[in-house]
Amino acid sequence: MNYFLPRLNQKGIFMDNQLGGIGTRGPGERKLEYDRRRLRDKIAQLNVELEKIKTRRKTQRIQRKKDTLRPLYSVALVGYTNAGKSTLLNKLSSTGTLTAKHGAEVYADDKLFATLDPSTRRIQLESGKELLVTDTVGFINKLPHQLVASFRSTLEEILEASVLLHVIDASNPDLALHEKVVELTLSELGASEIPLIKVYNKTDLVHANQLACLNDGRNSFFISAKTGGGVDKLLDKIDKVLYTQKKTGFISIEYNQPKLTDYVFSNSKVLSKTYKEKYIRLKIEAEKPVWNNIQKRLKNPGGAG
Numbered sequence: 142m143n144y145f146l147p148r149l150n151q152k153g154i155f156m157d158n159q160l161g162g163i164g165t166r167g168p169g170e171r172k173l174e175y176d177r178r179r180l181r182d183k184i185a186q187l188n189v190e191l192e193k194i195k196t197r198r199k200t201q202r203i204q205r206k207k208d209t210l211r212p213l214y215s216v217a218l219v220g221y222t223n224a225g226k227s228t229l230l231n232k233l234s235s236t237g238t239l240t241a242k243h244g245a246e247v248y249a250d251d252k253l254f255a256t257l258d259p260s261t262r263r264i265q266l267e268s269g270k271e272l273l274v275t276d277t278v279g280f281i282n283k284l285p286h287q288l289v290a291s292f293r294s295t296l297e298e299i300l301e302a303s304v305l306l307h308v309i310d311a312s313n314p315d316l317a318l319h320e321k322v323v324e325l326t327l328s329e330l331g332a333s334e335i336p337l338i339k340v341y342n343k344t345d346l347v348h349a350n351q352l353a354c355l356n357d358g359r360n361s362f363f364i365s366a367k368t369g370g371g372v373d374k375l376l377d378k379i380d381k382v383l384y385t386q387k388k389t390g391f392i393s394i395e396y397n398q399p400k401l402t403d404y405v406f407s408n409s410k411v412l413s414k415t416y417k418e419k420y421i422r423l424k425i426e427a428e429k430p431v432w433n434n435i436q437k438r439l440k441n442p443g444g445a446g
Contacts, residue, residue: 220308221319222279229366
């Protein structure tokens with residue numbers, strides 16, 4: 142509608158002035174002006190709905206994190222449309238190395254934009270780490286800026302992710318272009334700094350020699366979400382990437398926060414401790430979700446060195 146608004150043209154005699162209101166024979170509103178006003182009203186209404194979606198998604202993210210006492214990592218599946226993200230999410234939710242926590246299978250089909258609404262599944266790695274894996278809307282080439290803004294409420298799940306899985310259709314002849322489009326879109330969304338793993342999907346449709354040309358080393362994995370080939374190695378890589386996301390620092394916990402003290406000792410490695418008059422000073426090493434959770438619970442987060 143934003144695209145169409147400035148392109149409304151006067152066409153034919155039916156675009157002449159309408160009669161004015163009661164008691165006047167003035168020119169009234171032109172049909173063109175009327176159409177533009179209707180479009181602007183509709184655009185305003187859609188913007189309000191987008192804000193409601195944004196608020197609802199934020200509430201859902203917060204609630205998911207509250208539903209567990211264990212540290213939760215989030216993994217977002219990103220990629221060009223029809224790359225196989227939904228099929229991969231279904232495979233992760235059903236494979237023997239993971240335990241699906243809730244949710245039915247995500248709709249997956251061989252067509253553009255089969256996914257328009259993000260779906261999240263909670264799964265567990267063999268190491269015990271729990272993940273929230275989210276399937277996001279696919280990207281397309283030359284996506285208009287207005288549409289990027291509209292998709293932003295859907296794509297905000299990406300910005301919350303600990304790791305991004307860039308799912309690429311290895312059988313598509315335009316995969317190089319698709320990779321570039323996804324990288325540019327992630328940059329535009331402000332997600333360039335999030336750790337990213339390239340996942341070449343649909344390898345069961347590609348010759349081994351072609352796959353060898355795509356291999357760039359450590360952060361590229363070749364899988365078939367349909368058959369499950371290569372998924373175990375991908376999960377091991379995700380576990381290793383998450384293991385490196387640890388933070389070390391000092392925190393000060395007041396003595397009237399015994400639950401927080403128990404949480405810190407149970408979920409992090411305490412490197413040193415010093416007892417003060419009103420608080421205990423700890424140097425800890427913790428995984429990123431645990432560290433963030435501790436910072437939220439501290440009465441004086443600014444006091445943490």
